[in-house]
Amino acid sequence: MPYFTVFTSTYNRGYTLFRLYESLKNQGTTDFEWLIVNDGSTDNTHQLVEEWIRKEKEFSIRYLEKENGGKPRAINYGIRYARGKFFFMVDSDDFLLPNALSKMKNWCKEIENNSDYIGVGAARGFPDGSYIKGVSPIVNEQGYVDATNLQRIQFNLDADMCEAYKTKILKKYPMPEWPGEKFAPEQIALNEIALDGYKLRWHSDIIYQCNYLDDGLTKGSKVLEKITQWVMR
Template sequence: MPFFTIFTSTYNRAYILPQLYHSLCMQTCKDFEWLIIDDGSKDNTYSLVEEWINKCKKFSIRYYAKENAGKPRAINDGVKKAKGKYFFMVDSDDRLKPDAIEKMRRWCQEIDEEEQIIGVGAVRGYPDDEYIKGVAPHVNQAGWVDATNLERQKYNLDADMCEAYKIEVFKRFPMAEWKGEKFAPEQIALNEIALAGYKVRWHSEIIYICEYLNDGLTKGSKKLEKNNPMGYAMMYNHMLKYPNLSLKRKLYIAAQHIALSIYGHNPGYIWKSNQLKYTVLMLPIGVGLAIRRKRQLKEV
């Protein structure tokens, strides 16, 4: 069994996927498999990966092609197929520093027996080695902090991070899916993990290099919301479960849940609210927001 399953979901990324492959070849620790779920690519991804499978002797590469159904379903498929002890997601347009796996393996071994810690996190940085947020996380003298996904802002961890999760625990928290849509924010599952009491040990070192491309999910957030309103309605409804929210924040979230449910042609989902009293209170405002959102997203 490999220590890590490095998981990559890809869609028409043959032009940039080689940089991730070469970064994996350069790893100082090879105790991993690379699991690729091809989410309906129309480019030459298959032939590219087939070539790597045939020539790579340093680590195992497994490739599965499927019809385009979105990243959350690809992640859920990957978790089911993973052979590693820890599940480490690396996006198709990113790459790892040469000692990333070596460090993550050491850090994971340190928390392996701690039941309330589900995994290890580290920092994603820009190619010039700058922190995405512009400042380093708040950590202890050993260079880490234990915190749930809901506590990230308190420790300057609210920029993009990378994590490796204990697969046997992580598989109990699948990514959210809505039939007929292809995306729902990963935070739904990750914050459900937090609500269950699990923490991540976050390290302050940059081990993962990323660039935000024009065809990436991050830069297409408004389009994602337009095409996947119920995925976002699920996100807002889930946020109503978070502790320590102000009344103003709860009311705002309830209104967004209502608006997106209506925009997504699923008004019945409004009544599945995790805080029904706030939902009822904000119903008139939520209806008004749905009308405004229809007008706004028409331009996207």
């Protein structure tokens, strides 16, 4: 059993997915699988990944295809097949900094046998090395804070962070799926986890680099949030 399932759902991102692949080669550990769910892409993603699978000797790459249904369905589909002890989602337009998984593994070892915790978190950053929110998380002298998903704002964790969740527990909290809708906030499922009392150990280290694209879900979700706020006035 690999320690991590690095999970990536992708839709027409063959032109950027290679950066994540290259970053996975620089992790200082090979105790992970890369599980890719192709969510109905019409580009060259299939050919690229098949070539990587043939060439890669250091870690496992597993590839699944499904009809386009949006990221929540892709996550639910992928987690069914995850073999890792921890499930770590990395978007197809982002990548990990060197030794990110080595750091995450050390942190996960600290809490893996503690039933109060569902996982660990760390910070995402921009290419210039700055925090997404512009300020660092509020942590203790050891560089972390224990908190649930519902406590994120008070510790400056409300901007984009990255998390590795205990796979067995996360499988009990599927992402919401609504008929005819391809997008649903992941926070719905994550808040259910928090309401059941599970904490994460959040670290202030930036281990994950974002590259928000014009066609990305993050930008689209911000627009959706603004529209929702305007309608509710």
